[in-house]
Structure formats: structure tokens, C-alpha cells
Amino acid sequence: VVESRGGIMDSIQRFSNLPTYLPASPHISNADIFFFLKEANQDIMRNSSLQSRVDSFFIYKAHQPPPPVLNATYGPFSVEQPVPLDLMLTSASFGFTNKFTFNWKLKSHIINSSIYSNKPKIQTLFYIAGKDWDDYDSEEMLPCVKMFAFLESREVVASCRLTGHLGLCVVELELSPSWFSSPPPLFSEETTSLEGITVELFYKIYAVDGECSPEDAKWENNIHAGEENEHQALSAMERIGSIVVYPNQDKLKQSSLRVDENIIIHLPLSPVREGDIVTFHVFLADYSLADQFVLR
Template sequence: VTESRGILESIQRFSLLPTYLPVTYRIHNADVSFFLKEANQDIMRNSSLQSRVESFLIYKSKTPPVLNASYGPFSIEQVVPQDLMLSSNPFGSTNKFSFNWKLKAYIMSTKIYLSKPRVQVLFYIVGRDWDEYSPSERLPCLRVFAFRETREVRGSCRLGGDLGLCVAQLELLPSWFNPPTVVAGRKKQMDKSEGSPVELYYSIQAGDERGECTKEDVRKSNGIRSGRNDIDESGPPLQRIGSVFLYQTYAAPSLAEMRLDNNIVIQYAPKTVKQGDILTFLVSVAKNSTEDQFTLRAKVKRGVNVFSVRASSPYLWDIRESVDYTGKYAPAVVVCQRKSAASENSADGPSSEIMQIDFEIEDLPDPPETQLITWQVEYPGDTTSDLAISKIYVSQKELVGVLPLAM
């Protein structure tokens, strides 16, 4: 009896455990994949000898992954459908397996000024094998939308090349740079220093038979719309890129300071310049300076010209450019004589600006990357300051940003 009771108890305890189909799953052709276990999984979910459910994640794969299920000596395989791994495939027009591909957008500059009303957005693909690029591969087109209140501007570009990238440009209307109207419910106008926001969106569209982006019709020339109601709702959904901010004028740049001695200070905007640009240097005198006369020398080399010398405080200082030095690359020699000390201390800061010197970057066939301006101050009695050097970096290309294309 005891043995029988023990057997019955063991059978009852065994029967409380759910039965399951002892199938082993494996994933092939995937670089990175995981089998998942649900935190709140019902223990009775797989309590059947007829079926079994397992969750898995394909994180990275260059080719379509294959799911293998084995039970004892029996085995079966099936390719995982791509539509189960992606909610949507934006690269459906290509014949490559694009599971790893991710489309990224980068706004070249978020501050747009009226003098250059152009928005540029760089699109690129990450997760793509560059060595598998084929010239016959057709990547999709991208259409970019800019919205400003009830107005809209469009632009487009087509992904291409071994890096799979393109740049879409949008020309904004001059009226967009006017102050925004008061939004209902807002108590005050937006601060001008914040700029007027413009929202950017994009959509993905397949190209035509030749792989080119579809052209706008005549009625919609220049890509300008009267409002969002003109958008084709049947087209692909819009994806938000981000915002740019419109300004009517440039903000005053921060200035770098270089002291020649205890009396004279040179200020300039540290930036990379292009050929043909004008770079302005501000010359100031310390308020506690007791010097009433000095000569400022600025020596330049081939590629930089002294463009002009302008007095900033003609009622306080007499500024005269010496005519003893002539020639295209002659140095700037400026004789400065104090007229009066009246009202000089009324200016803000520890020094007072007395003149501005403009230098022009000459257009040379093979310009050097760095230009030098040598400064020195000479006082009566042959007293001079130490030499000081300003470096000007010259480049025909402006570095906007660094993007991690290989990811």
C-alpha cells in the first residue's frame, strides 16, 4: 500500500508539470540574433505536444536569416520573411537584402539667414556593405518638405554612389524671414534671438524607369505650395527630420583677443576664410594707457592685401596711413595721434576701439592653407613691442560637420 501510494503521489506531482514539445531552434545566416524570454510569459503557453512558440530577435544580418527547428533526428528550415523583421522596407526598390540599412538625415546648418536662404539636408545609408556596390543598383528618391505656417517648399534628391547618399536643397521664400504672426493663445511675440522655426519632413519614393526622381508638373513649379492641404495624402507617409531657424541678419560673432602690449589690443573673428573674403581686425587702446602717439605696423605676405583702414573714433584719435610704403603687398603702417581724452571712459569694457583694418584674401591659383599677419607697435623714442602673429586659415571648402557613415 505504501508503495502504491508513493507511485500515485509521484504521478500526481508529474501531472502538474506542463507538457511541451522538445524542439530545438537555431538561427543561421544572421550576424547577431537573440532568442527572447518574455518576463510575464504564461507557463501554459507551450504546454502542448502539437505546437511551440518562441520569440527571437534578428539584430544584424547581411543575408536573409534561416530558422532551423530540430526534434530528435528530424529537422526543418525556413527563410525568415523580411516583412516579419521590418515594419516597413523603405529600400524595396533595390534588389539587395537591406535589413541592416538605416536611412539617416543630417541638417547641414540649423541657422538660415536671409542673405543665403537655402536649406541643405544630407541623407545617407548606414549598415551597407560598400564593397557590394553596383552601378546598376537603384536606390530610392527622397522628397523633402519645409513648412512655415501655411506655406510649403519642396526639394528632392536621389540616393546613389558607393556611399548611398545625396543632398536635398530647398530655396526658402524671402517672406518666410519676416517675424512670425502671433499664434492664438500666445501672450507675447517670440524672441527674435530664437529665430523663426521651420519644420522639415521627408518621404521616400521610387524613381522612374531610368531611376530618376519624378519631376514636378508645371502647376507645381519651383516646389512652392500654398499650404499643407496640397500634399498628396495617398503618397508615402512623411517622416520628421527636425527644425531649422530663420534669421534676418547674422548674429555678432564672438571675437578673439590678442594683446600686443599693455596698451594695444587686436580683436578679430576666428574663422576659416575663402579666397576673396574680407577679414576685419579691430584695434583698441587700453583706457588706462598714457600713450598719446604710436605707430602700428601690420606686415602681410603674398596672398593677403591691406584692403582699407578706417577710424572708429575720429573725434578722439587722428588715424593716418603712411604713404612711405607702396606696392601690392606693402605693410599697413598707421600713425595714431590722440586728440582728446574727453568722453573716452564712457565706452564699455577695459579698452576703446580706435580703428578697423580690413585684409582681403587674394584669389591665387594654389593658395596656402595658412596666411600670417605680423603685428608690432612702435612708440616715440624707438620703443617697440614684441612681434605678434595672427594666423588666417584659408580654405575653399567649409567643414559643416563630421558624420559616422561607417556604422
């Protein structure tokens, strides 16, 4: 084995009759669909050794048990090793890989990313992506989803259970009106504007002895306070995103100004003082056929 920082091509040509990489043959078993990948612009020296070899692979679809196994053969020799769960594209950390394909994921969609303090209701759609629905059993118990909304040290929780052939559910929770009843620190004179405040959303999935308890299938709202609860929850959850809570909708009434047959601008009715930040909403008319416009 010769190591050199220069003359790489000369060395390869000089020993062209010898293999410049370990001629082992990799294979993956216990996987329905998998791919061995070749990196673009891969370093020519990466696999120029007879002692080691690096290959990239992607397991697109697999079931458990048993887990996928990586096997490598070299002449009469062979070695194999199960693929660790933490390398799979799955929610393995939640402990449901015995019921789902390895690459299944729980995805979320916030239905309304902007709400108002007089109607502080949050709705999020959860659904499963990547599951092998050909093997779906109508009696299969899908896991529960619990969503957490955090505002500073305050927390509200709601749950639902994934159901049906699409494996989906909607979590709905309502923020406590007391969160917005007193101006400090949530809605002060400065924050009572169109900027609103941000509420962070997180989720986790769970089951009790493999099944959701009956009370978890219903809406539940639990108000907690204290930074300790928040830190404990954040450490074991996945982030969904955030929503913005604006002041009372009645305080944000706007007037409409039609610029032409295509463009409509909404203006705030409240007086604007010098130095204020003002937001103007620009809309296309429902019947407009314009696909672009210039705003000056």
C-alpha cells in the same frame, strides 16, 4: 497541464523528469547573420507549456531573394514560414528591398540646425547605413531622396539622388523670402527675438521604374500652399527633424566679452527691456585647454 498561481517551484521540482517547455529547435535560413536572443529577467512561466513556445531573434544581415525563413523542428515534424517584411529592420515600405540588404536604413544629418531669415538655406546630408557594400555594383542606380520643409501650411521641396560608393547625397533647399516678408503670422513683434521659428523637415525615397528621372537628379524647388498638401505629405513621409529660423542676422549682431583667457560671452547689442528673454552665448576660446568650467 496544470495551471497554478502558487507553488510554481514545487510543481517544477515534482515533475522535473518532464520537459517544462516545448523542445522544438528553431533555425533561420536565407540569412547571413542572425541571433536568437534571451530576455533578461524572463518570466519563468512564459515557455512552460508543451503546446507553444516563444523565441526572440534578430536578423542582422540578409539578402533577397529569397527572404529569410524561420524553421522549427520537433522530432520528425517540421514547419517553416517566411519572415514578414514588416518585421525586418529595413525601408521595406519604400519598395527597395530587392536591391538592398534587409537591414539597410537611410539616415540623415541636418548640416545647420539654425539659419537666418535673410539666408534661409537648408542643407541635409542623406546616407545609407547597413548596406552590404561588398556586393556593390558601380552601375547600380540608388534611389532618390526628396526632402520637404513645412512651416504652418507652407511647403518647399528639393531632391537629390544617392550616389557613389558611400551612397550619399546632400539635399539643399531655400525657403521663400515671402515667408518672412510680412510680420504676421510668422514674425510678429513677439517672435522677432532670439527664439526664432521652427521649420519641420520630412523625407521620402522613391524611384521611377526603378531609376530616378533626369530632372530628379538636379535641385528643384516647388512652393505649395494649403493644409491639404501638408497632410497628404506627412502621412507618407519619415521625419528628419527641425531647424530654427532666426530673424535677420544683421538684427542679431552681438558683442564679445572676454571673461578670462578661456571663456568668451556674446552679448546682444540691442537694448533689453524688462521682461524680455535674453540669450547669452558662452564659448571656449580656440586655444583654451580647459575641459570644464563653472558658470555662476
